[in-house]
Amino acid sequence: MTRNGPLGLAFHTLVMVFMLAPLVVVCLVAFTPENTLSLPTAGFSLRWFAAVFERADFLTAFYNSLQLAALSATLATLIAVPAGLAITRYRFPGQGLLNGLFLSPIIIPHLVLGVAMLRLFALLGVNGSFSWLVLAHVVVITPYVLRLVIAAAIGIDRSAEQAAESLGASRTTLFCRITLPMILPGVAGGWLLAFINSFDEVTLSIFVTSPATQTLPVRMYVYATESIDPMMAAVSALVIALTAATMILLDRIYGLDRVLVGKQ
Amino acid sequence: MSSLLRGTGRAYLLSAPALVLFAGLLLAPLALTLALSFNVFDYETGIKEGSYTLAHYLGLLGDPYFYEIFLRTFWISALVTLLCVLIGVPEAIVLSRMGAPWRSIFLILVLTPLLISVVVRAFGWSLLLGADGLVNQAIVALGGRPLKLLYTPFAVVVGLVHVMLPFMIIPVWTSLQKLDPAAEQAALSLGASHLTVLRRIVLPQVLPGVLSGTLIVFGLAASSFAIPGLLGGRRLKMVATLIYDQYLAELNWPMGATLAVALLLLNLLVMLGWNRLVERRYKRALGV
Numbered sequence: 001m002t003r004n005g006p007l008g009l010a011f012h013t014l015v016m017v018f019m020l021a022p023l024v025v026v027c028l029v030a031f032t033p034e035n036t037l038s039l040p041t042a043g044f045s046l047r048w049f050a051a052v053f054e055r056a057d058f059l060t061a062f063y064n065s066l067q068l069a070a071l072s073a074t075l076a077t078l079i080a081v082p083a084g085l086a087i088t089r090y091r092f093p094g095q096g097l098l099n100g101l102f103l104s105p106i107i108i109p110h111l112v113l114g115v116a117m118l119r120l121f122a123l124l125g126v127n128g129s130f131s132w133l134v135l136a137h138v139v140v141i142t143p144y145v146l147r148l149v150i151a152a153a154i155g156i157d158r159s160a161e162q163a164a165e166s167l168g169a170s171r172t173t174l175f176c177r178i179t180l181p182m183i184l185p186g187v188a189g190g191w192l193l194a195f196i197n198s199f200d201e202v203t204l205s206i207f208v209t210s211p212a213t214q215t216l217p218v219r220m221y222v223y224a225t226e227s228i229d230p231m232m233a234a235v236s237a238l239v240i241a242l243t244a245a246t247m248i249l250l251d252r253i254y255g256l257d258r259v260l261v262g263k264q
Numbered sequence: 265m266s267s268l269l270r271g272t273g274r275a276y277l278l279s280a281p282a283l284v285l286f287a288g289l290l291l292a293p294l295a296l297t298l299a300l301s302f303n304v305f306d307y308e309t310g311i312k313e314g315s316y317t318l319a320h321y322l323g324l325l326g327d328p329y330f331y332e333i334f335l336r337t338f339w340i341s342a343l344v345t346l347l348c349v350l351i352g353v354p355e356a357i358v359l360s361r362m363g364a365p366w367r368s369i370f371l372i373l374v375l376t377p378l379l380i381s382v383v384v385r386a387f388g389w390s391l392l393l394g395a396d397g398l399v400n401q402a403i404v405a406l407g408g409r410p411l412k413l414l415y416t417p418f419a420v421v422v423g424l425v426h427v428m429l430p431f432m433i434i435p436v437w438t439s440l441q442k443l444d445p446a447a448e449q450a451a452l453s454l455g456a457s458h459l460t461v462l463r464r465i466v467l468p469q470v471l472p473g474v475l476s477g478t479l480i481v482f483g484l485a486a487s488s489f490a491i492p493g494l495l496g497g498r499r500l501k502m503v504a505t506l507i508y509d510q511y512l513a514e515l516n517w518p519m520g521a522t523l524a525v526a527l528l529l530l531n532l533l534v535m536l537g538w539n540r541l542v543e544r545r546y547k548r549a550l551g552v
Contacts, residue, residue, distance in 0.1 A: 019429065110489070
């Protein structure tokens with residue numbers, strides 16, 4: 001195998017610095033004792049983290065996001081598992097079309113989805129409702145679960161299913177005892193990936209949230225367009241920490257490289 | 265065959281919940297928005313339901329303000345795409361040539377920013393590029409004068425490249441995995457230089473990955489909202505931030521819908537055109 005020369009490694013170092021610099025800077029500034037965003041900081045303080053927990057609007061937004069992400073990821077999983085099994089286990093007219101439809105929210109800009117749902121919600125008079133916000137997120141994150149479920153359902157050994165079936169197992173038994181346990185890593189990985197995507201979503205949410213249902217990324221976006229202070233860095237550092245924890249979990253359950261790059 | 269493969273009805277039943285949701289919350293809203301873009305609008309009375317006009321589309325075609333923003337969005341997206349190719353392709357090649365533990369560690373490090381909120385990343389860049397940010401401190405330390413970086417096209421391009429780079433690296437990496445290392449070895453043992461191997465063996469085979477990465481990056485950059493919103497400031501508009509203004513500041517929803525439809529169509533047009541161009545070149549190269 002060809003190895004990298006010094007030029008390649010120097011280039012790689014620059015790319016890594018570029019990719020990680022904004023995240024590292026945010027985490028450093030979060031610990032500043034001062035009132036400004038200057039770096040390097042003179043000391044070390046947790047005062048801005050304490051400040052975050054005194055802001056009712058940020059706390060509400062955080063709980064909103066957490067609930068929204070958990071609910072919509074669960075609903076997306078509940079509809080994506082049967083849909084994924086239908087697409088991989090049966091041959092039927094319109095199969096490709098259905099698959100394309102369910103994956104299409106990945107390609108359609110979130111901005112377009114946002115304004116489209118705003119119009120629908122306004123006509124129905126449900127704009128700013130939390131339940132409809134959940135449904136909007138389900139549409140956006142279903143493709144992520146569906147992709148992993150399809151990959152898992154194609155990847156498993158079918159002979160176990162066939163054996164159980166020929167021994168007279170009912171459909172429910174077959175699903176609960178054979179299929180589901182075998183595709184579980186894909187389902188759980190899909191749930192986590194959907195959770196992260198819902199938790200981070202800002203472009204669609206900004207159109208269909210009200211002050212009461214505002215999510216954390218929307219609150220942060222609005223805050224950052226109005227003022228910039230170290231509290232924003234503390235919130236960002238907390239979001240980075242939470243995302244990192246979820247990613248470690250995702251790596252244990254499904255393999256981060258498989259999620260990010262696809263099956264290998 | 266087993267009964268698993270029977271029953272078209274069961275397949276529809278299994279996908280019914282998803283289908284109902286997607287019909288109601290994806291197809292219907294998109295159709296409504298297309299209809300909305302033809303609705304008559306008046307600043308005094310709002311949207312006139314049931315009466316339709318082409319005025320918004322004509323307004324879009326006749327207004328240099330809109331032209332300027334569409335043109336800016338186009339060149340910023342094209343530049344971001346080019347930079348992602350120039351950085352992402354060599355980086356994917358370097359990554360694929362690394363030893364066992366480092367390879368997956370660095371691959372994950374390069375790609376994980378993908379999962380971190382884009383608002384957080386934009387905020388990070390505004391810290392770096394601000395008037396007394398680290399970049400300007402470095403410029404001053406090197407004896408230069410501080411530059412205005414934030415709220416310029418430069419900041420938007422940097423932020424977008426940061427967000428889009430993983431989308432270029434992933435498809436290139438995937439096509440590199442399919443590359444047969446024996447072909448490289450054979451070329452090297454026959455006396456080809458490393459540069460020749462790269463140019464004649466590696467690059468032609470990763471080309472499909474580069475092309476699909478180009479499509480994804482251009483599409484996402486052209487419709488990006490949070491990065492231009494936070495790093496471009498109020499004055500430097502891109503199409504997405506313009507649509508946001510039309511909806512939530514001007515409250516002219518039909519005009520906003522027209523712009524959204526135009527963005528979607530132009531995006532589609534550029535992508536299809538690019539696909540056509542590439543396909544024709546492929547055919548010629550293969551002598552079909």
